[in-house]
Amino acid sequence: MQRRQFLGLLGATAATAVLGKTAQAGSRHFTGYPNSYGVLFDATRCIGCRRCEAGCNRVNRLPAPARPFDDLSVLDSKRRTDARTFTVVNRYDIPGKGPVYRKNQCQHCLEPACASSCFVAAYAKTPQGAVIWEEGVCVGCRYCMIACPFDIPTFEYWDPLAPRIMKCHLCYPHLTAGTLRVPGCVGACPTEALVYGRRVDLLREARHRFHLFPGRYLDHIYGEHEMGGTNWLYISGVPFREIGLREDLGVTPAPEFTSGALAAVPIIAAAWPALFLGIYAISQAKDKAARQEKRQALREALAKAQEECQAELAKVKAKAEADKKAAIEREVKKALEEAAKARAAGEEGE
Secondary structure, three states, X not given: OOHHHHHHHHHHHHHHHHOOOOOOOOOOOOOOOOOOEEEEEEOOOOOOOOHHHHHHHHHXXXXXXXXXXXXXXXHHOOOOOEOOEXXXXXXXXXOOOEEEEEEEOOOOEOOOHHHHHOOOOOXXXXXXXXXXXXXXXXXXXXXXXXXXXXXXXXEOOOOOOOOOEEOOOOOHHHHHHOOOOOOHHHHHOOOOOEEEEEHHHHHHHHHHHHHHXXXXXXXXXXXXXHHHOEOEEEEOOOXXXXXXXXXXXXXXXXXXXXXXXXXXXXXXXXXXXXXXXXXXXXXXXXXXXXXXXXXXXXXXXXXXXXXXXXXXXXXHHHHHHHHHHHHHHHHHHHHXXXXXXXXXXXXXXX
């Protein structure tokens, strides 16, 4: 792509945006796939053993943590997920209640803010319930990190060549491949603080526990309606804000907010894809030119080497021919001399 063509494309895209084309994110309300799966976390059963962290690490082959999973002193400080850690457990010391533990990971929203903020559609909400990220599509803008109300997506800042956005994917690759029946964290939990199943069934299970143990739980399922609903659900015996969950999110799905924000800056929303497309095309053109130059240089080097080889071979052949001719001449001369000597000796004998 020529520079003039690229700038023209960028200008045309911006002009289209100015003429009134608004962002499409969040243009319709999506209530979730009816048979999607999720996880119910019961804070009254969690003992803070961190085995869910170890299970997640093992299944997803993540780097080993700086401090082993059986070192519970890490619970003395609050932690968040990062590019090497898809889930963490934090301890909350509640007056009169003692320690309460909560597992933190991607909430897998029914209408994900990360997906609605991504202009290249690198995120997808799967019918199974997981929110996944596609490496081959992402351009690294990190809008998703800003959009997520739960501060979940993280970036591999240490990788300058191919950094990725990393987060919990609800073990979607393993479940769809059939290598797991439940997510790694759920399978590792020894107290059944984590339950995997269809979201509608998890909501029923939560209300069933409310009925079985009156007074143990708050009569609220966190994630049933927050931000339009999530596939990760929480029940607790203490207010959710006391275990680090936001209570100011409301029930409006995130894309409705994102759509307004993107529509307010249509030039940026529309021009950025063209910008990255242009940068990619120019980079590809440069790489192609460099490859062509290398191939041409290689062809020229091979041709020169062949010429030198042919010349050297010709010299060797000429020398061999000359040596052969000289050897024949020596042998003929020697034979003639010996014949002459034999004749002379025969004449003397007569």
